[in-house]
Amino acid sequence: MSATAEILSELETLRLIDPHTHINPHSAASETLADILGYHYYTELAHSAGLPREQIEEPGLDPREKVARLVPWLKTIENTAQYSWLLEMCQVFFGFEDTRITESNWEALYDSSRQCMQGKDWESTVLDRSGLDQVYLTNDFDDPLTGFDTQLYIPCLRTDELVFHLQKSDVRERLAKATDVVIKDAGTLRQALAFLFEHFITSNAHACAISLPPEFAPEPISELRADAALSKVAADRPLDRSEQMDLSCFVFWSLAQQCADRNLPFDLMIGVNRNVYEAGVYQGQDLYDKRVSLIQYRRLFNAFPQVMFPTSVLSETSGQELVSYAWIFPNVLPTGHWWYSNIPVFIEKDCRSRLQAVPRTKLIGYYSDMYKLEFALPKFAMYRRILARVLASDFVADRSWTVEQAVALGHQVLRGNVETVFGR
């Protein structure tokens, strides 16, 4: 058996914690194949290949019909990594035995998968088969966080809306409702945030998280400027660009302060531009501008040495910066392979550079970013194969490590660091 195979085989026995997902804990697993094929990775690729959005997003569309419309386009995307996940899910979870999902075999697959998914233990079957011990969520700030097991589904406070959309009255109304605080100035804002953090931490939250546009460059804002922006917002008066930036920076900085005060990691997902492709399918409209640098976060990383920042970058051109910043900043932690960077060629390069230059205690290898539970299995499997290969080549072959040493490093990156960084 090759070193790669030996390492992989060991890594496959490891149970996992998935530190970033979009799972809805009230409906974690899929109910039909449409929940899987409806994932934006498939709808956007099928649309990119030619399927009109209107056909995918027709109101009231029956799940079976949705799948029927998507299947003919699968042949155009069968080369993609995303398709390979689909195939692996169907093979592992639903006993699918063909090598392609086609117009002539999808109906049997639809039916057999439906039967699996209707089994009363489907959710725990998937968790078990996937080796998942815990699944981190992405919760709106006003999520009640009730009605699910917060030891299994770990809450995480998502803060994009607070930082970038507080000027919208519905966001402020939801915030007031959730916290019983009406935002008028810096003080009331901090009060509301304190309430949210208390609520989340009480409910076993393990992280605060945000996705950030490429042009964002956080800096501390004076109370005076924050008050000015917030009083305008409270009066429903529009902010100019500079006031909007003040407000975003102030909220962001206050969130970091909360993380510092409460010893909560702050996940940064850097570099996404929203709604670039306006006519794209649901969740298939965002892209990026690679002209972003971690130097934009210099003041933040210096100001909050006590906050851990598990950091993901969207552009592969940011990969080396992430390694370099983590190389000297104790609080910068390279994390996962996000979205457009979550394909083998970029994972491999990032995996190698991180393992070659960042302390092993600081690497959070992977998260699935999934919307439905079934996706953790093929996504982690993809990552694990690459990790095994990198460990075999860069450590066992090039540096004479034993397979045991390589496996231990793999364990730490896959699971151990998730526990130490996010464990409270």
Added chain:
Amino acid sequence: MSATAEILSELETLRLIDPHTHINPHSAASETLADILGYHYYTELAHSAGLPREQIEEPGLDPREKVARLVPWLKTIENTAQYSWLLEMCQVFFGFEDTRITESNWEALYDSSRQCMQGKDWESTVLDRSGLDQVYLTNDFDDPLTGFDTQLYIPCLRTDELVFHLQKSDVRERLAKATDVVIKDAGTLRQALAFLFEHFITSNAHACAISLPPEFAPEPISELRADAALSKVAADRPLDRSEQMDLSCFVFWSLAQQCADRNLPFDLMIGVNRNVYEAGVYQGQDLYDKRVSLIQYRRLFNAFPQVMFPTSVLSETSGQELVSYAWIFPNVLPTGHWWYSNIPVFIEKDCRSRLQAVPRTKLIGYYSDMYKLEFALPKFAMYRRILARVLASDFVADRSWTVEQAVALGHQVLRGNVETVFGR
């Protein structure tokens, strides 16, 4: 036989369409070795290694003497991919049997190649030996497009001059002469462009094309602003920077509209700065600024969903953006490996990422960009070897595809998509 070798052997049987070249259809093949060694890839490398430009570009220089001057410098560039093309051309076309072209063997090569090139069927010999069914051209807007077989040499409307140099009186004079329209305002400009498109399409043109500087960010310009800029130009008054940008944007947008109206793909070649090295050899003066993003084309891609944009990028740092934009935008098509990115290490990375994340129907694998027919053979051969290796590793080995499946994907990328995208 390894999977790579099996796949390569199959791909080598495929006949090709070369979707982007600078071939002069009236003199497509080389006449002496100087036509080959005079390619800027060799003159600029020899110059970079130390050969003064004046020796290369001496007026009235005899072809044999030109080769005599370049040959001694070949030993300084024999490591380059470009040199490997030269060697392969000489071996395949002229029966050259040595492994180096040196001061002691070049004269025999010169003579034997001269004899080949003087054969009356040389052009068709090259086409046939290279497996070329069609060769796309790059034509000036006022090219009469007569005197050659437009079923073999497919016209393509090159539009750089219209977009970036319309303020020059000689360009406008040529345009007036070609179209019988004198440009005075937005209306007459559109009239002239319509004439050009009609002329090109009637002559079997399959594409409109342009190369674009890194700072270009096209946006729609109002009729009013276009009229203002055009009336100044018509009066031979200089434009300020902002008016110049208005004019370029307006012409560019009008070209995209023509492509939409006439169902013509619009080739975008993004990222070149002209004349960076002012004292460089002919065609060896251009470089780039990697600080460019496809976000600059956001409005264009949204505004013209019906136009296919086969897109090339000059900087390898733009490779992932191209993949990501093509992943969700139906009209963005990753195309070839352009110029400074046309060496194995960058081709491999781009080839892998495109195959892993873009619908297979949207990938235009390669074009030669050649000036003389002989270059298609070694350039496509280089690409094909990399493609075969990527198919063998990422698909046959990692994803258990059969060789047949891998070959079919290779065929589609090498030829099939050229036909569907550019076929009218």
Added chain:
Amino acid sequence: MSATAEILSELETLRLIDPHTHINPHSAASETLADILGYHYYTELAHSAGLPREQIEEPGLDPREKVARLVPWLKTIENTAQYSWLLEMCQVFFGFEDTRITESNWEALYDSSRQCMQGKDWESTVLDRSGLDQVYLTNDFDDPLTGFDTQLYIPCLRTDELVFHLQKSDVRERLAKATDVVIKDAGTLRQALAFLFEHFITSNAHACAISLPPEFAPEPISELRADAALSKVAADRPLDRSEQMDLSCFVFWSLAQQCADRNLPFDLMIGVNRNVYEAGVYQGQDLYDKRVSLIQYRRLFNAFPQVMFPTSVLSETSGQELVSYAWIFPNVLPTGHWWYSNIPVFIEKDCRSRLQAVPRTKLIGYYSDMYKLEFALPKFAMYRRILARVLASDFVADRSWTVEQAVALGHQVLRGNVETVFGR
């Protein structure tokens, strides 16, 4: 024996010139293990993993105690390339036989290494065992350059302070003292620089060198503007941002002119931001902004065709630009793998792209950047292994080169070009 092994074995016989280091020629080798573990690559990684700076930099700290504090953190960084250098040094120089340096074996290592280092020929032992014929230095402009063998330790004029800190009175005082010229205007500045160059060249200097921040974009400055900035500086009046830029550009341009006049290569190390992580350990505070382009040096490269610019870039995203600029500019020479790019994954990519597209006469393969002599051995060894592998795969396997041809190319890149480019 594989081609890689054959090539490597040949390359290992080659004696070296290290064209860029920070060696102090009066204390070139280490005296205790603390000199090795005190290298910022280890202190910054240990700090990044959690060791407080105060513990590392406690004033008056005993070397043995310093090592005792660092050793427990080595297990957190044993995955890094930097750690592999440490291990190789200990194994080769001090007979260390374990595969890890731990809390239970470090004291024996400390003692045995101390014994080696106290041997009276330790410096020459290291030079000899490392195969080093010459070691280039990085000298302050006011270094007397006396008291050491300038045929072995080659002086190099480091000019960062002159270009970026001339507004500081202590820099000007040191300059006045070194040159007997008081700077008041462009003329006196040029006089002082001429004096420095004369001094350095007389002392066998082979290069002028500078590290440059990402935003720097040198351009010629008029005598008038230079005089204005310099007269303010002479009067100890603060410069505004634009005057500061004028001053930096003027000094930089004058240095390039001196290099032109005296036929000295000018090493450019492009892209570092100083003091980004303010609370970092000594020399572990600098990072970068990847948004930099070589287009910023366009005017420089055009203005000084007679000056060779061995160029290093800090960000791997600049690697292709460096290749492309070297491809057409005769005076741009890709050099080494600097700092955050000096790990295998980035070295491999840069090594491949340079060998595939730049004349072989222009490539300066590697320098160690070391502060203590012992580091040349593992760093060059790392590079040599990668180089051997690239030569075997891209040249022997892919292009049918003989091993001898590949070795010759390796020799040229590792040593030959250092002699031709820096040999005076």
